[in-house]
Amino acid sequence: MEGPEVDALSFRLAALAGRQWVDRIDVPTNRWQANVLLKHCAGKRINQIYSQGRWLLWNFSHGVSWAIYPLKRWRWSAQWLDANRPVSNGFNENINPLTTRVGLRPLMRITLENGGCLTLSGRPLLLVLPTESLYRHPSLANLGPKLSDEFLTDEIWKKRLRQVAGDKTISQVIMDESVVAGISNQTKCEMLFAGRIHPAARVGTVSAPQMQEMVSAARRRADGLYRASLEGHPAHELPRHVYDRAGEPCCVCASSILAERCGRDGLWSWFCPQCQSLPQQPMLFGVDPVVDCIREIEPLNGIPMR
Ligand SMILES: [Zn+2]
Incomplete structure (x- = not known):
């Protein structure tokens, strides 16, 4: 629930x-x-x-x-x-x-x-x-606000998500009850799909439009759940794009949906490997140490050096 x-x-x-x-x-x-x-x-x-x-x-x-x-x-x-x-x-x-x-x-x-x-x-x-x-x-x-709390606007929620940041994954931050309380693993998976974000992506790599898509999807889902509960409809009637659909085709690109424990939040994450690809993450002090980026040094004795 x-x-x-x-x-x-x-x-x-x-x-x-x-x-x-x-x-x-x-x-x-x-x-x-x-x-x-x-x-x-x-x-x-x-x-x-x-x-x-x-x-x-x-x-x-x-x-x-x-x-x-x-x-x-x-x-x-x-x-x-x-x-x-x-x-x-x-x-x-x-x-x-x-x-x-x-x-x-x-x-x-x-x-x-x-x-x-x-x-x-x-x-x-x-x-x-x-x-x-x-x-x-x-x-x-340490419970944070719930989604229906009036002061929790989209802007404040996004700010709270980024505040935890550090080197946490987006999955860890969404499931952190001190950021916003009451988010389920199912909602997490659907939010990440809506934002086209890999479950293991670091918070710092999530763009502002992706963050907004994610938050909007969670709001729509919360409204649906709230209304369904008031009217007596079971929650599983709400659309599921990725959650619990491992092996089934993605509704956008038809790739097989994966289930992995890659979000480091202790939970399974269902996601589309094509739509939600992992972004290139900066490694050493924000510099991508790919060998090809290092300029070639003048050949010495005819042997090219890197
Ligand atoms: Zn897809």
Whole structure:
């Protein structure tokens, strides 16, 4: 699940549960070590539900927060206790339709004062933390902005990508959660294809137009993911030019798409070797030490020297 999808999920959850008092929380005792802490949130009000990157964050009125991360598959579903009452606010029974085909064990059931009932199933990571020190937790402390943050214009994003630079690859910088949080490997591959950039290219070698193409492609994709999640369409219906298409022909040049771990980001990168060729990289102090560039020295004793 990608950042924009968690963003859409948080919007839908907030529409149902935001500012509501929690009547009770049911947790299977055999599944959840932190069940005592979780149950302490019963009888409290949910102040806010929002997302940062792929983290779903709940703030409660007694200064406690949940930070939930879709480490493994998860599913959120919403029902009314009164079975005859239709689920409103755009909810159908399963508000995260991405995982409806998967049988997942319920983890927690939250009953709200308005008669709404939310069930979380699957195996997410769930942290219970004091709200005041939420962003001091190592997983959250270095999270950058998410794509829907208003201040994150294209210009600021591009600047942030170049700031990390050094000798990092473009793949490493895109996946760096402190630059922009919530970018998936799939989005990374599609961004690089849109910019015609090799996954192992150094940030310094990416031109301004390529960078803009890349950022624009990510924005289009994020919009598509967000809207699909709100409307209940699975993300795999979005067009994939290279991601998970190894061996298939490129839609531009018909070369076979490759999958390699060349981006040094610890992940597979799918790319077209023709459209996304690796640029010539300067080596010694910015000078390309190709032998042909060295002027030929006058022949000595008839033997040409270089
Ligand atoms: Zn191609």
